[in-house]
Amino acid sequence: MLSRRVELFVESVIRDMTRLSLKHDAVNLAQGFPDFPAPDELKRAAASAIMEDYNQYSITWGAKDLREEISRKAREYNHIEYDPESEITVTCGSTEAMMSSMLALINEGDEVVVFEPFYENYGPDAAVSGAVPRFVPLDDDCYIDEDALVSAFNKNTRVLILNTPNNPSGKVFTKGELKLIADLCIDNDVIVVTDEIYEHILYDNRKHISIASLDGMDDRTITISGFSKTYSVTGWRIGYALAEKNLTSAIRKVHDFLTVGAPAPLQHACVAALRFSDSYYEELARMYDGKRKLLYNALIKAGFGCRMPEGAYYILADIPEGANMDDMAFARYMVSKVGVAAVPGSSFYRSEEGRHKLRFTFSKKDETLVEAARRLERLNV
Numbered sequence: 001m002l003s004r005r006v007e008l009f010v011e012s013v014i015r016d017m018t019r020l021s022l023k024h025d026a027v028n029l030a031q032g033f034p035d036f037p038a039p040d041e042l043k044r045a046a047a048s049a050i051m052e053d054y055n056q057y058s059i060t061w062g063a064k065d066l067r068e069e070i071s072r073k074a075r076e077y078n079h080i081e082y083d084p085e086s087e088i089t090v091t092c093g094s095t096e097a098m099m100s101s102m103l104a105l106i107n108e109g110d111e112v113v114v115f116e117p118f119y120e121n122y123g124p125d126a127a128v129s130g131a132v133p134r135f136v137p138l139d140d141d142c143y144i145d146e147d148a149l150v151s152a153f154n155k156n157t158r159v160l161i162l163n164t165p166n167n168p169s170g171k172v173f174t175k176g177e178l179k180l181i182a183d184l185c186i187d188n189d190v191i192v193v194t195d196e197i198y199e200h201i202l203y204d205n206r207k208h209i210s211i212a213s214l215d216g217m218d219d220r221t222i223t224i225s226g227f228s229k230t231y232s233v234t235g236w237r238i239g240y241a242l243a244e245k246n247l248t249s250a251i252r253k254v255h256d257f258l259t260v261g262a263p264a265p266l267q268h269a270c271v272a273a274l275r276f277s278d279s280y281y282e283e284l285a286r287m288y289d290g291k292r293k294l295l296y297n298a299l300i301k302a303g304f305g306c307r308m309p310e311g312a313y314y315i316l317a318d319i320p321e322g323a324n325m326d327d328m329a330f331a332r333y334m335v336s337k338v339g340v341a342a343v344p345g346s347s348f349y350r351s352e353e354g355r356h357k358l359r360f361t362f363s364k365k366d367e368t369l370v371e372a373a374r375r376l377e378r379l380n381v
């Protein structure tokens with residue numbers, strides 16, 4: 001006998017595609033993780049932390065020195081102020097921060113507003129916590145449709161999930177859109193859970209704006225981020241949640257009994273990461289800008305329809321017209337016959353819209369992307 005809860009969602013299609021990719025020896029542009037090394041300085045910091053015996057549990061809600069650095073970074077980069085003692089929780093990746101936040105906030109039947117397309121996890125996050133998701137499609141240009149957003153709110157709405165820069169669309173929400181969300185959440189007494197894991201990966205001089213920095217939002221926002229994407233250490237599983245102290249104490253309770261704590265030596269190494277100079281972040285964005293253009297050009301050449309992402313490291317592409325296959329069939333065809341793995345669009349949509357799309361990541365070495373481009377030329381549709 002299994003719980004009803006687990007019947008509500010399926011295993012991650014993203015990770016399933018990675019397994020299929022390995023099986024077919026394909027170029028894996030499905031799962032968003034770098035295939036290049038993490039910064040040397042960071043690897044040395046982790047190795048030293050183990051040798052210096054940071055090998056036992058840290059404080060459940062995170063090592064003190066790491067929380068202090070996160071607090072400073074949040075002040076300087078995100079323009080938000082959270083107390084390391086009572087308002088910061090270090091978690092096992094931002095994935096755990098999301099789930100712990102939802103478990104801390106949701107009562108059975110509460111509604112959660114989610115923009116579509118959405119990151120795959122938010123469906124299971126809602127299902128496990130007992131929330132009813134209310135999907136709000138972005139318009140054709142990926143902007144918020146104000147009427148659709150307004151009508152998604154009702155007396156049961158408890159949380160709005162935001163993800164900017166966005167996975168999978170590459171959208172960066174504008175200040176005007178964030179203000180609209182903020183006003184609605186204040187009027188309806190709704191908490192924003194914002195996933196900002198791609199906060200340093202932005203293009204064309206765009207600036208990251210944390211919704212918690214807007215007037216009236218610091219007490220009703222849980223800001224989530226982590227080290228995976230910014231420092232190319234997706235396997236370390238270090239993330240965090242920032243929230244005012246009552247929200248934090250609820251998140252900490254869930255976190256404590258779910259995981260006890262994030263890996264102690266890696267938390268210690270992450271202190272070094274937060275001390276990297278500005279040039280590290282400039283170089284990161286510049287590097288991904290080159291990869292973005294490489295993949296975009298390869299996809300256009302192969303007949304996909306897509307737009308340049310504004311941030312993050314994915315392209316959500318329309319399947320070429322002549323393919324005559326839905327996203328699942330086309331993803332299987334791509335991985336087995338073309339040798340390139342991507343994620344079927346339906347993982348990111350509740351509506352049928354996703355059936356015509358695939359998501360590709362460009363968080364890969366240039367040579368990997370060049371090889372994918374070469375294989376995509378074989379695509380004969």
Ligand code: GLN
Nearest residue numbers: 014015030031032033167
């Ligand atoms: N965030 C990454 C992606 O969207 C990795 C997902 C995962 O496997 N946790 O591909």
